[in-house]
Amino acid sequence: MIRVAWLVAVKDLRIEARSRVLLWQVLPFGVIALLLAGLALGPAQAGTSSAGPGLFYLVTLFVTLLMINRSQSLENAPGTRASVATLGLDPAGVFLGKALALTVELWVSGLVLLGGSVLLLHTALTGTLEALPSILVTLATLASAGTLYGALTQGGDGPATLLPVLTLPAFAPLLIAGERSFSAALHGGALWEWWVVVVVALVAYCAVGILLYGVLEES
Amino acid sequence: MMKVTQRLLGPVTLLLLALTFWMGLWVTPPDKVQGNLVRLLYVHPPIAWVALYVSFGTATIASCLYLWRRTRSDAMDRIAHCAMEISVVFIVLTLVTGSIWGRPTWGVWWAWDARLTSTAILGVFALAYLALRRANDDPTVRARRSAVFAILTAINVPIIHFSVVWWKTLHQGASVLTSTGQLNVHGSMLWTMLIGFVGFTLLFFWLLRERYRLEVSRDARVRTRVDEALATRRSEGA
Numbered sequence: 001m002i003r004v005a006w007l008v009a010v011k012d013l014r015i016e017a018r019s020r021v022l023l024w025q026v027l028p029f030g031v032i033a034l035l036l037a038g039l040a041l042g043p044a045q046a047g048t049s050s051a052g053p054g055l056f057y058l059v060t061l062f063v064t065l066l067m068i069n070r071s072q073s074l075e076n077a078p079g080t081r082a083s084v085a086t087l088g089l090d091p092a093g094v095f096l097g098k099a100l101a102l103t104v105e106l107w108v109s110g111l112v113l114l115g116g117s118v119l120l121l122h123t124a125l126t127g128t129l130e131a132l133p134s135i136l137v138t139l140a141t142l143a144s145a146g147t148l149y150g151a152l153t154q155g156g157d158g159p160a161t162l163l164p165v166l167t168l169p170a171f172a173p174l175l176i177a178g179e180r181s182f183s184a185a186l187h188g189g190a191l192w193e194w195w196v197v198v199v200v201a202l203v204a205y206c207a208v209g210i211l212l213y214g215v216l217e218e219s
Numbered sequence: 220m221m222k223v224t225q226r227l228l229g230p231v232t233l234l235l236l237a238l239t240f241w242m243g244l245w246v247t248p249p250d251k252v253q254g255n256l257v258r259l260l261y262v263h264p265p266i267a268w269v270a271l272y273v274s275f276g277t278a279t280i281a282s283c284l285y286l287w288r289r290t291r292s293d294a295m296d297r298i299a300h301c302a303m304e305i306s307v308v309f310i311v312l313t314l315v316t317g318s319i320w321g322r323p324t325w326g327v328w329w330a331w332d333a334r335l336t337s338t339a340i341l342g343v344f345a346l347a348y349l350a351l352r353r354a355n356d357d358p359t360v361r362a363r364r365s366a367v368f369a370i371l372t373a374i375n376v377p378i379i380h381f382s383v384v385w386w387k388t389l390h391q392g393a394s395v396l397t398s399t400g401q402l403n404v405h406g407s408m409l410w411t412m413l414i415g416f417v418g419f420t421l422l423f424f425w426l427l428r429e430r431y432r433l434e435v436s437r438d439a440r441v442r443t444r445v446d447e448a449l450a451t452r453r454s455e456g457a
Contacts, residue, residue, distance in 0.1 A: 148371070152351065152364050162354050166368065169343040173378070204374065212367050215286055 001093040001210075008089070008097025013104060015074055022105055026066050027112055033059045034116045041121075052123035053131075053182035056113055057175045060139070063109050064171075065164055068146040071102050072154050091214030095147060099209065102143035110139050124186055131185035134195055138178035141202040145170055148209045151216040174201055225428065232425045235418030239265075242411040256323060261411045263316040265419040270309035271341070271376055273423050278302040278348075279373040282366035293438075296362035299369055301430040303348050305423060310342040325389060333386035337379040344372040 016022055037055040045051075075081050084094075114135070117123045146167060153162045174197075181194035243261035250257035281299035284290040317335065318328045329335065351368055355361035383392045404412060 148367075152368055153354070155355070155360065162350060165343075165347045165350050169340045169347060169375075170371065172340055173337075208371060212286070212370070215363050215367055 001090050001096065004090045004093025005096035005100060008094050009100040009104075012071065012074060012098060012101035016070075016101070016105060021070055022067070022108065026063055026070070027109055029066065030059050030063045030109055030113050031116050033062055034113060034120055038120045050183070050187065052117055052121040053179045053186065055121060056117045056123070056182065057138075057179045059113055060106075060110060060142075061168075061171060061175060063113070064106060064139075064142050064146055065167065067102060067105050067109070068150040068167070069160055069163060071098055071105075071147065072150040076154075085217065091217045092210040094217065095151075095209040095213035096206070099140075099144040099147040099206070102147055103140045106139040106143050107136060110135060127186035128182075131182045131191075134181040134185070134191065134198065135178065137195070137202060138174060138181075138198050141174055141198050141205060142171060144202060144205040144209060145174070148205060148213070148216075151213065174198060177201075228421065228425050228428065232418060232421040235414055235421060239411060239415040239418050242407060242414065247407045247411050253324070256320060257408075259316060259320045261408075261415050262419075263313070263320060264412065265415040266309055266316060267313040267338075268416060269419050269423045270306055270313045271338070271379055273420055274302045274306035274309055275341070275373060275376050277423075277427070278306065278369050282369035285362060285366045286370075293358075293362070296358075296365070297431055297434045297438075298427070299366065300352060301427050301434060303345055303369065304430060305426050307342065307345045307349070309423070310338065310345060313338060314342070330389050332389040333382040334379060334388070334390040337375065337382050341372070341375050341379060344375060348372060 034055065037059065041051060041055075075084060114123075114128055114132075118125050118128055149167045149170065150163065152166060177194040177197040180189075181191050181198070183189065184191040184194065239261055243258050247258070247261070249255050278299045281295045281302065285292070285295035285299065314335070321330065322328050348365060348368055352361055352365050355364060382388075383390050402409065
């Protein structure tokens with residue numbers, strides 16, 4: 001399972017590195033969205049507002065949706081899914097591999113957006129660094145959940161529009177937990193309580209993905 | 220025996236619901252603190268019980284049984300689908316009755332309370348389930364994906380249940396049966412509430428049975444139409 005996961009993750013990351021969709025399309029979109037969020041707050045508010053963590057996670061949500069669609073569309077070329085199916089790969093490994101690749105991509109975009117947040121929204125650098133571990137775990141949880149929900153939408157009518165409908169209710173608690181722990185790192189408060197929520201969700205989504213991804217692959 | 224039970228389900232449900240409304244509106248006294256507003260609580264908790272536990276429980280169990288190879292059948296998929304549709308109605312009713320009670324009690328129609336918000340999220344999940352079903356034409360793909368999604372959705376139910384304990388926001392905690400198993404409601408108030416719980420639970424199963432029948436006849440009609448279309452094509456070819 002681990003070997004398959006590693007192979008799939010490396011394959012997805014190689015495709016990403018060659019196509020550079022993350023670099024030239026998703027990241028510029030994320031930075032523009034962050035800039036627009038700052039403009040929406042206004043010059044006086046943007047630098048002093050405590051909305052930084054919320055805006056960071058809102059933009060991260062948009063980026064995550066784009067990246068999930070991108071991750072699932074890698075196998076959309078005619079015959080690719082059928083070819084992959086004939087290889088007889090362990091579905092649990094495929095799930096973990098795709099989730100791992102998506103995690104790495106979200107970490108890259110997360111780091112860029114955090115830099116943008118410090119620069120544009122004047123989020124405190126020390127607090128941001130303190131929140132970094134919790135942000136990385138939240139992004140990994142979003143990636144594992146997103147891989148599962150992304151597989152649910154593939155092949156049907158309008159996967160790009162169906163994905164937000166399916167994922168937003170599931171992402172809501174994760175985003176709230178991520179935002180609260182980020183805010184706690186910046187302004188003080190209970191950091192660990194929200195950490196626990198995110199870690200439990202990560203374990204739950206990984207467990208469900210390992211158990212049920214095969215059912216989705218079969219279909 | 221089964222047929223008699225099925226035939227009695229409708230009338231018994233209507234009788235219990237009528238009894239709940241009669242006792243709730245005329246027999247029970249006004250509450251010492253809440254006055255006549257307490258009468259809404261004879262329907263709100265039973266509706267929420269059906270929305271969160273009975274309908275979602277039925278949909279989740281049916282989905283699990285569909286995914287398990289030994290018990291996989293179209294019937295399980297249909298039951299999950301019908302239960303989820305009914306849950307949407309009951310979740311909306313839960314939020315509406317809660318909102319009507321909340322306006323005079325809390326001063327607002329809606330509060331960003333942990334239980335209210337998590338229940339609304341569950342409603343969106345149920346709508347997303349129905350959207351997912353409509354997105355897939357292949358019955359097998361649709362059934363499998365819907366079953367996986369229903370199981371993922373069910374994770375939200377314990378969050379809603381324990382939200383009043385974990386976050387301690389506006390919505391009160393367990394008030395009928397305490398964590399130590401003690402009953403906090405007495406006399407006619409308790410009986411009205413209990414009859415309400417049974418009545419609304421039976422209403423769910425009655426609606427489920429009728430919706431299931433409708434789904435079976437719809438599937439049969441689709442199959443007949445496909446067969447007719449194929450026969451017409453064949454006759455054109457010959």
